[in-house]
Amino acid sequence: MYRYDEFDAAFVMGRTAQFADQVKRRLSGEMTEEQFRPLRLMNGLYLQLHAYMLRIAVPYGTLSAKQMRMFAHIARTYDRGYGHFTTRQNIQFNWPRLKDVPAILEELASVEMHAIQTSGNCIRNVTADHFAGAAADEIIDPRPIAEILRQWSSLHPEFSYLPRKFKIAVTGAPNDRAAIRFHDIGLQAATNAAGDIGWEVWVGGGLGRTPMIGKLINSFVPNEHLLAYLESIMRVYNRYGRRDNKYKARIKILVHEEGLETIKGQVEAEFAEVRGGVLSLPSEEVDRITTYFAPPAFKVQPATKIDVAYQSIIDPAYGRWLDHNINSHREPGYVSVTISLKPVGGAPGDATDKQMDDIADIAERYGFDELRVTHEQNLVLPHVAITDLRVVYDALVATGFADGNTGLITDMICCPGLDFCALANARSIPLAQEISRKFAEPKRQAEIGELKIKISGCINACGHHHVGHIGILGVEKKGGELYQITLGGDATEHAAVGKIIGPGFEAEQVPGAIETLVDTYIARRQSADETFIQAYRRLGEAPFKEALYGNA
Structure with a gap:
């Protein structure tokens, strides 16, 4: 799991102090709400129907037990005892008081988290397949590239005030679990004729009032040139994206109105200028970042298969959970477990402070201290030994999140x-x-x-x-x-x-x-x-x- 370096820590603490001063001036009346609005949006703070809402980034959906416990603490101390996990793999708190937001952000910074670029016309939180680094069908773990994109896009001087918000999703598997074709840019791992691994690049997807499926703009971009290629797309969008009408400002409208070939030609022209320059991504840098996502210390397991049919006879509820909430793992004897945040009659994606604390305990004891947030508003324990499944299930029963309904009709977004x-x-x-x-x-x-x-x-x-x-x-x-x-x-x-x-x-x-x-x-x-x-x-x-x- 990625850990902040000195730059990250200084950057987040500096922004936290800056925003604390802005909040102070807003509360004193020195700043109007209209003046405050662009500043709060840069820090993930929205004004909702009844109160402010704070959206916290969970980069590529990956977090530790310590970070989950911090969410529980914030819910308990500054909100109404719960948080809402979103389709951007983030978490939202719906009831923070403005005067408490600087303290919340300071406490988040202590566990290497923030709310920067979770709103506004910028590159938002990069999302990824929630089974990244674990799935049996995966070509490559996409999280190192997602982390590189996070670093590249954070406070990018050219892309801080885009025509509209911009969303990127990454998957390392042929089975798309990150909805990449419905993002402004979607990346899917691909292999060329020589066996090299690179990226398909999809552009112009999105939902909203004009839903569109992204178009394949390049079938293979190697790691070395990925940043240069994406920056070329962003430059074209920043230059030609409409700013006169926010409903037509997304890159999907630009691609639709100009045509894919026209946009591709403009991107290739930009790419020809920047390729081979400072945006080149050396393999050593990719390797360095990849070390942060090294697999856990897996052990040889005595059990490598699950007899779901037998377990369903012994305990039907447990059998349903095994049948629907378990995903195959690349390591023999392990699986990924989906924690359904969709109990019958519950609000999809919501979790109380106690539930978050309990899930953090489960992750620490049985999941190598790692959790994922899915874009379908569930949580995932990516690495669980098959021999621990029963004890994990029993612990989830106690939390109220043991429904075996992943992918079924009650597992709603x-x-x-x-x-x-x-x-x-x-x-x-x-x-x-x-x-x-x-x-x-x-x-x-x-x-x-x-x-x-x-x-x-x-x-x-x-x-x-x-x-x-x-x-x-x-x-x-x-x-x-x-x-x-x-x-x-x-x-x-x-x-x-x-x-x-x-x-x-x-x-x-x-x-x-x-x-x-x-x-x-x-x-x-x-x-x-x-x-x-x-x-x-x-x-x-x-x-x-x-x-x-x-x-x-």
């Missing part, structure tokens, strides 16, 4: 919605809770199988509704809340944007509408192995639309 967000048109959390309760029965969830529901309270799509197999978007109509349903979205390597299939529903109608869609899928699927998204691609929208709306 959900934004904070109108309960917190000033931009939202509708509530998201109560809807997610109702759907969760409706499909709480484990037998029913197993019958349905893999199904990803994602809910957003407004068109900004923080709940990623566009890429849900079933997406739910809250809209405002005549002063009331209405919910549109989309079908067919997919955030994986089979990227697709969901399609609105008809008029919206009142909040109380949505769980029943979801049940109708599920029943239609079960009745029409070719076998129990055909997932919802597979059935939708085969059948199209017609049978689902007819089931919801009849022949109207």
Whole structure:
């Protein structure tokens, strides 16, 4: 895991002291809210519907038990006893008092964390596959490159005031678990004909009011030239990205309006000028950073397989957990464990201070002191010995986070919605809770199988509704809340944007509408192995639309 060097420590402490002075001037009245706004946004502090919200960066989703305990401490001391893990692999605190924010940031700095560039028109927190460095299907651990990108992008003088916010995601596996095609820049590990490992570069993806799938701008960029190539993309965007209309300011609009070939030509022209210069990335530097992400001291394990069927007979709840929350590991005898933050009736992504403390203890004892935040609002223990699975499960039962529902219908993504967000048109959390309760029965969830529901309270799509197999978007109509349903979205390597299939529903109608869609899928699927998204691609929208709306 990366550790701050002297520059990092001085940089974060300097910014913390600077912001403390800015907060002091705001509280004294020397500075108006309008003057304070750009300064607080540079430090991850938003003004939400009812209070300030502080967003803390978790670079590439990786953190230690000590850092998780700090989150618990902040929740307990400065907030209302909980935190919210987000789709950017960050954590948000929804109720900090402005006068306490400098103290929060100072305490975060003591465990090598900060809130810099978690908001504003800059390069945001770089996200990554939550199984990075552990997954059996991985070509290369992407975290060293993600860390290099973090260092390159932090306070970059040319990219501090971009036309709009900018998001980068990285994956080292062919199976995309980082949604790279829905980012401004997405990087996927690739191998050339000589066997060298480099990066596919995708550009122009994104969600929001104009969802678009990224386009492949370069099929192979070696490590040595990656920074130069990405900087070339950023320069083109910074020069030509629209600043007259924030709704058309993202790079996806630039790529769409100018065309990929035009943008590629401009990028290549920039690249020709900077390649081979100070932006070259020596292999020694990559190797140096990579040492921070060395694998833990794995031991030869007596057990290398899990008899899920047998365990399901002995203890059905444990069997479900083994079946759905375990991911294969590159090291024999180990697995990665997903901790579902989606208990039945809970608010997706929320964890209390005690739950965070307990999870930190589990990570320290059984997970080599390492945790990950996923872009689907769960947590991961990346390295757990198979022989420790039962004790880990029992410990999670005590936390309330032992649901074996990862990837199932109750494992929903959900934004904070109108309960917190000033931009939202509708509530998201109560809807997610109702759907969760409706499909709480484990037998029913197993019958349905893999199904990803994602809910957003407004068109900004923080709940990623566009890429849900079933997406739910809250809209405002005549002063009331209405919910549109989309079908067919997919955030994986089979990227697709969901399609609105008809008029919206009142909040109380949505769980029943979801049940109708599920029943239609079960009745029409070719076998129990055909997932919802597979059935939708085969059948199209017609049978689902007819089931919801009849022949109207």
